[in-house]
Amino acid sequence: MQLSDYSAFPAEIPILVEDDIFLYPFMISPIFLSDEKNVHAAVEAVDTNSLVLVCTTKPGQEGERTFDSIYDAGVVGSIMRKVTLPDGRIKVLFQGLARGKILEPVSESPLTAKVDIIQTKPYNELKIEALMEVLREKLKQLSSVSNQFPPDLLRTIEENHEPNRIADLISSTIKIKKEESYKLFIEEDIEKRLLLLIDIISEEIEASKLQKEIRSKVHSRIEKVNKEYFLKEQLKQIQQELGTDTQREEEIEEYYKKLEEKKPFMEKDAYKEVKKQIDRFARMHPDSADANLIQGYLDWVLEVPFGKHSKKHLKxxxxxxxxxxxxxxxxxxxxxxxxxxxxxxxxxxxxxxxxxxxxxxxxxxxxxxxxxxxxxxxxxxxxxxxxxxxxxxxxxxxxxxxxxxxxxxxxxxxxxxxxxxxxxxxxxxxxxxxxxxxxxxxxxxxxxxxxxxxxxxxxxxxxxxxxxxxxxxxxxxxxxxxxxxxxxxxxxxxxxxxxxLSSYTPQEKYEIAKRYLIPQELKKHALKKNEFSISKAALEMVIENYTREAGVRNLRRRVADMVRKAAKEILTNPEIGKVNVSVKNLKEFLDKPVFEIDPTDNVPTVGVVNGLAWTAVGGDVLKIESIKIKGKGGLQLTGSLGEVMKESARIALSVVKTQIDQGKLKIDESIIFKTPKEKEENIKLEPSEVYKRYDLHIHVPEGATPKDGPSAGITMATAIASILGEYKVRADVAMTGELTLTGKVLPIGGLKEKLIAADKAKMKKVLIPMKNYKRDLDDIPESVKENLEIVPVTRIEEVLKEALILE
The missing domain is CATH 3.40.50.300 (P-loop containing nucleotide triphosphate hydrolases)
Incomplete structure (x- = not known):
């Protein structure tokens, strides 16, 4: 099919899609094809000896091969040669012949469309010639400030009088956006096309002038900097000859002096490294980046106090x-x-x-x-x-x-x-x-x-x-x-x-507050000793009801709260002279109490046992609760328990079962659930039926707080024995100890904090492992030992005897 045969158009021809640039008539250009649609279209064009239309993708649509993603105009031309490359791509040599536009899509694979040639509208030759002269003049101006147009191209444009050919040549040479290229390409009116080109080239001239001016300024600035650098170097040499530029030399000399002073106290490697860096610094230009880094290093290293020690003799x-x-x-x-x-x-x-x-x-x-x-x-x-x-x-x-x-x-x-x-x-x-x-x-x-x-x-x-x-x-x-x-x-x-350093007892906290905290806070708040006082009972109440900690940090804060209010009172009412804090007016100085440990209510309860726990802020008393529900002998545990604590509960259940089986823990038949038939026939039940016919649920309160450790073993065993046998647990007894599967009680940690917590909760008796009793009792404050009856235990039988009301 030949383009000269205009009667053949409009015609259905394949379309090749180019991502980067617009091609123009009379251009011979290689095109590399890799996607399937382009390859298919090229093969079909070669096989049928057909022309093709090369279109460009719209901005942001690169890689797409649909009619919506391409411009509806392109270059109609022929494929002069097709070569298959080793990497699978196809290279075709394309010759553009005329501008064409898509009238309507025909096929998506390969892209085929009904295409017609873009015909130029009739024009006034004199007017067009005048516009072309203006265009040539603009191109000369652009070539004087830019290197885009080589002399051969300018000569070709000068000698050619075909306006569309000149427009195509210029459009293919200047760097413009796709949208502007499309406007130039699709325009049928050659007058408008030339005017559009003149506007674009005028903008290019202004941009090129600005770039040239900026480059000139930058070049001048660089020359100025280099000139200043050489002048400064010459000035330094002159000053050195005259002996006037000594600042840098003085710095280097100071570094050497400091190093020599520290040399007797430095290792050889240290001295060698620092000296090497000073030598490097002396040889470097002061304005270099490395010089600043080395100077920073020398400032640090020569501050290290080699040879300086505290002279006081140790006593x-x-x-x-x-x-x-x-x-x-x-x-x-x-x-x-x-x-x-x-x-x-x-x-x-x-x-x-x-x-x-x-x-x-x-x-x-x-x-x-x-x-x-x-x-x-x-x-x-x-x-x-x-x-x-x-x-x-x-x-x-x-x-x-x-x-x-x-x-x-x-x-x-x-x-x-x-x-x-x-x-x-x-x-x-x-x-x-x-x-x-x-x-x-x-x-x-x-x-x-x-x-x-x-x-x-x-x-x-x-x-x-x-x-x-x-x-x-x-x-x-x-x-x-x-x-x-x-x-x-x-x-x-x-x-x-x-x-x-373990927890302080309430008595120790009282002494610390009296001797240290109150005097220190009075000094911090500009109060004199005779302007503030707190009674012993009030201070003890603050310690017991307003703080929750092992140390005295919160106690210091509460003291500070009271002292601040006292300072305000003295400032607003100077005639008072002194502020006295007592039990009666304590609420005026502090907010609501924080009862960290609830005192025992001395009411024995079935299934509720006082366990002792260690926390990061000291000891605590946890009431372990248990209930039984009709079931099949299951065990449910709640309260954010860790794996070790869950294992302790399972061990405790097994130990109690063994106690029941061996007859050491008596179970009254009346408390075991019987079916109607068993009741009617008056069947006698074995004690083991009590743990077979009930599910147990054990809960450790404060469920949001994670808990772990083996020391609740005997406490859980006591709770299980109490609920299965329906024995009440003494409310004034607390306990701690790890339990083995054979019923032995093993030692635990944190005994001091746990016993202090038991004392605060007004417990009367505490059960602890025998090994802890022999080993750790000396660490327990005397005031705690006086208030508590501490009972050592070695086996679970002793624990149950002390904790349960078995009568």
């Missing part, structure tokens, strides 16, 4: 006095701290080097508010050493401790080295707060660094990545604090010796 008496002055009670923790420093003082007196004394790292463990961090403060005061606190809670990035490598932007030394710099000495007291809350993430495991810091065998050569040499931490006194030692990884726990 155990001072430590003992300071601990007694700042803390009430805490007898055992104080003894262990004094023992720790006794070893160090003895080594100092006998001239033994610190590196040879491989003392343990102390870790104060206990609930919040019991004085862990304040003990470390007292140690620092007694030793006259600086105190450095490093909060480890939530720490995930290992580089926070070990330092960042200097290649990173914003690199800094680790917190340990920064702590030494802040302290200004190499032997401060360093408190690692909340070591049990260290995190682990993709940025590393900080506990691995803590292993090196806290290991006396390794910390004399601790390597900070930023400094890039070893630091001796053996003279630092490390003290860690933790709430839950179970959360500390095993290898790290092995490096430390734990000193446990």
């Amino acid at each position: 155990v008496e001072d430590v003992q006095k300071q601990l007694d002055k700042d803390h009430y009670s805490l007898k055992k923790p104080k003894e262990r701290i004094v023992e720790y420093f006794s070893v160090r003082e003895l080594a100092e007196l006998r001239g033994v080097a610190d590196k040879q004394i491989k003392g343990a790292i102390l870790c104060f463990a206990g609930p919040p508010g019991v004085g862990k961090t304040s003990l470390a403060n007292s140690i620092a005061k007694a030793l006259k050493r600086k105190l450095v606190r490093i909060a480890l809670g939530g720490l995930e990035d290992v580089n926070e401790l070990r330092g960042h490598r200097r290649t990173y932007i914003g690199a800094m030394p680790g917190r340990i080295v920064q702590g030494l710099i802040d302290a200004g000495e190499m032997n401060p007291v360093m408190v690692l707060d909340e070591i049990d809350k260290v995190g682990r993430s993709m940025r590393g495991d900080p506990t691995s660094v803590l292993l090196e810091i806290l290991d006396p065998e390794q910390n004399s050569e601790f390597r900070d990545y930023y400094l890039n040499f070893n630091i001796d931490l053996s003279q630092v006194i490390f003290i860690a604090t933790a709430n839950d030692i179970g959360a500390i990884p095993g290898p790290l726990r092995d490096r430390m010796e734990f000193i446990f």
